[in-house]
Amino acid sequence: MDSALVHSMAMTPRTNPSNTPRAPRRDALRNDEIVINAARAVFAEQGPQASMEAIASRAGLGVGTIYRRFAGKGELLDAIxxxxxxxxxxxxxxxxxxxxxxxxxxxxxxxxxxxxxxxxxxxxxxxxxxxxxxxxxxxxxxxxxxxxxxxxxxxxxxxxxxxxxxxxxxxxxxxxxxxxxxxxxxxxxxxxxxxxxxxxxx
Known part of the structure; x- marks a missing residue:
């Protein structure tokens, strides 16, 4: 799945002060895809009670990075x-x-x-x-x-x-x-x- 598509489903586009849409950074798009794939794998094994820490570990990212992109499990489940x-x-x-x-x-x-x-x-x-x-x-x-x-x-x-x-x-x-x-x-x-x-x- 194209990572830009994943991002468009998971996040609301941010805008710069001039209200001109700014393209998300490539590494942020890649991280979104990695997090969603990791969440799917962890939820499949542990169910929705799985912790954000377990998802972060599977993704190989810090849990803070995940929370900066997704406010919680609810947003992750919405994206999935x-x-x-x-x-x-x-x-x-x-x-x-x-x-x-x-x-x-x-x-x-x-x-x-x-x-x-x-x-x-x-x-x-x-x-x-x-x-x-x-x-x-x-x-x-x-x-x-x-x-x-x-x-x-x-x-x-x-x-x-x-x-x-x-x-x-x-x-x-x-x-x-x-x-x-x-x-x-x-x-x-x-x-x-x-x-x-x-x-x-x-």
């Missing part, structure tokens, strides 16, 4: 939630661009499973932080297009809709949440079985 929304949208776009509708759909759904497995321990802390914004709406539209493309290619049965795929995604999240840490076999089996049920001649 927005980043997840962007990543989901990018995955949907890549799947839609795949010339093979079957491969695109399966890769997207596998991404969703892996994506949710990463944040299993702190998903609840992110739930209220992900708003229904323009990016989320665009992702939903892309999933509908991806579904329609798969139906037209004969990959999915004619009566399958985007709402069916959306319901599968919601159910997949539940299976991931109920699975033991590090055990991806359950949700992958669930995905295979339900995709088979959506194919022609099921």
């Amino acid at each position: 939630a927005r980043l997840f929304v962007e990543e989901m949208d990018q995955a949907a776009a890549a799947a839609l661009a795949d010339p093979d509708p079957a491969a695109g759909l399966e890769r997207f759904l596998e991404f969703v499973g892996t994506f949710n497995a990463e944040k299993r321990r702190y998903a609840a802390a992110l739930t209220d932080r992900v708003s229904e914004d323009a990016v989320s709406a665009r992702t939903v539209d892309r999933v509908r297009q991806l579904t329609r493309k798969a139906v037209e290619a004969g990959v999915l049965a004619p009566d399958v809709t985007g709402d069916d795929i959306k319901a599968l995604i919601v159910a997949l999240r539940g299976v991931v949440a109920a699975s033991p840490d590090g055990d991806d076999a359950g949700w992958r089996r669930f995905l295979r079985i339900h995709l088979a049920g959506l194919r022609p001649g099921r």
Whole structure:
């Protein structure tokens, strides 16, 4: 993920006294990306109760550096939630661009499973932080297009809709949440079985 994008999601741009926007320093952008990646890893291991000191240690930065960029865990979780929304949208776009509708759909759904497995321990802390914004709406539209493309290619049965795929995604999240840490076999089996049920001649 481009570090400038990460920064734009994590921070409010500062302005100089003349009110002319000033580009953030390159090392500050790099530190933002390092901190967010470290926070994702630590939250995945310890949950949202993880300390800022643990995140600083993983990032290889002083805790004061982190507090200068993010006022606390709340701001970090906000930045991570927005980043997840962007990543989901990018995955949907890549799947839609795949010339093979079957491969695109399966890769997207596998991404969703892996994506949710990463944040299993702190998903609840992110739930209220992900708003229904323009990016989320665009992702939903892309999933509908991806579904329609798969139906037209004969990959999915004619009566399958985007709402069916959306319901599968919601159910997949539940299976991931109920699975033991590090055990991806359950949700992958669930995905295979339900995709088979959506194919022609099921």
